[in-house]
Amino acid sequence: MSIAAQLLTRTTEMDERRSAQRASVDLHAGFRKPGYDSARADISNLSVNGCKVDCGVNLDKKTQVWIKFPGLRPMQATVIWVNGFEAGCEFSAPFYKPVLDDFLNRHKAA
Secondary structure (H helix, E strand, O other): OOOOOOOOOOOOHHHHHOOOOOEEEEEEEEEEOOOOOOEEEEEEEEOOOEEEEEOOOOOOOOOEEEEEOOOOOOEEEEEEEEEOOEEEEEEOOOOOHHHHHHHHHHHEOO
């Protein structure tokens, strides 16, 4: 007797739009939008093309921001989506993959 099964997976619209896989991280970064002093942002995921921030600052789509990851130069990014104080940011220039890999090895969430 054999039983046939099919595994169904569900992908969200957000997963389908992403151009790169995101890694879970749990870190603090410097964060600034034009006209405001630097603040701190919590970063919960990161890829070569962008990250998710929780910054406690009101943001609008298309806002240009600067994100300063620990030990790295500030990166310019554009806000792509907003949900309360959380936002998805796309970097103006992607992370260099070996630099990102090294950074993730040091800061990956458990």
